[in-house]
Amino acid sequence: MKAEDASRHYADRDDREAQTAPGEVRAGLRRFLAEHTVASPILEIGTGIGGNLPDLNEAGPTFGIEISHGAAREAASLAPVAVADAGRLPFGDASMGTLVCTEVLEHVDELDRVLAEMARVIRPNGLAYVTTPNYSNLAGLHKWWADRRSGRHDWNPWGAHEGGYEAFMTGRRLWRAARPHFELVAVRGLDFGQAITGRFAVTDRIAWSRAGNAVIRKTLPRLARSTGAVAWHGMHIELTMRRLS
Numbered sequence: 001m002k003a004e005d006a007s008r009h010y011a012d013r014d015d016r017e018a019q020t021a022p023g024e025v026r027a028g029l030r031r032f033l034a035e036h037t038v039a040s041p042i043l044e045i046g047t048g049i050g051g052n053l054p055d056l057n058e059a060g061p062t063f064g065i066e067i068s069h070g071a072a073r074e075a076a077s078l079a080p081v082a083v084a085d086a087g088r089l090p091f092g093d094a095s096m097g098t099l100v101c102t103e104v105l106e107h108v109d110e111l112d113r114v115l116a117e118m119a120r121v122i123r124p125n126g127l128a129y130v131t132t133p134n135y136s137n138l139a140g141l142h143k144w145w146a147d148r149r150s151g152r153h154d155w156n157p158w159g160a161h162e163g164g165y166e167a168f169m170t171g172r173r174l175w176r177a178a179r180p181h182f183e184l185v186a187v188r189g190l191d192f193g194q195a196i197t198g199r200f201a202v203t204d205r206i207a208w209s210r211a212g213n214a215v216i217r218k219t220l221p222r223l224a225r226s227t228g229a230v231a232w233h234g235m236h237i238e239l240t241m242r243r244l245s
Contacts, residue, residue, distance in 0.1 A: 039097025
């Protein structure tokens, strides 16, 4: 599916299930808000129907953008939400204190452009919280095979976005797009599994999600810095990043 076709697909879609973040994603956002000092105003990129907005509103004045007209109309009852493309954010340079983008970046074709736009609108040293599916696992092998067979990127193992565009997301791909603009503060959402190479500046902690059910603090980040290996194997990747000054 081409990027312009994907944009039309999501702009016209009014699907409550697809526009609602999974429970574990909302729990991760609440953890981020509890653990970090969140500067205002907050911008959510891809609000869907507004599932995250009540929590964000409690943290500070919040704005949103959403490509689906129907979802934006519903979310607008909770916060100011503009219908806009994540690659063309309708906000000024350094106008936002914090960015939140959950389960959205896998649906954009120009990932580098969107991360650059996020960096443009956030203030220096502002925090960005980002989640995506993680396909560095067996489900990813299935998706890789299905995408190659069909010649499209419109299939995903979770079945939440049938007919839409969903890129093959991995920790390496996401961080490669983000690292020119951000430094890594925390990584979460990891299960015990496959390691990939890449020198990630993990400065806070790595937590493993449901299958691992363990938290490793301080030790694994030092190992990652020395070996250049980080495991990205859970269902979701959660990154907390700080805008480079």
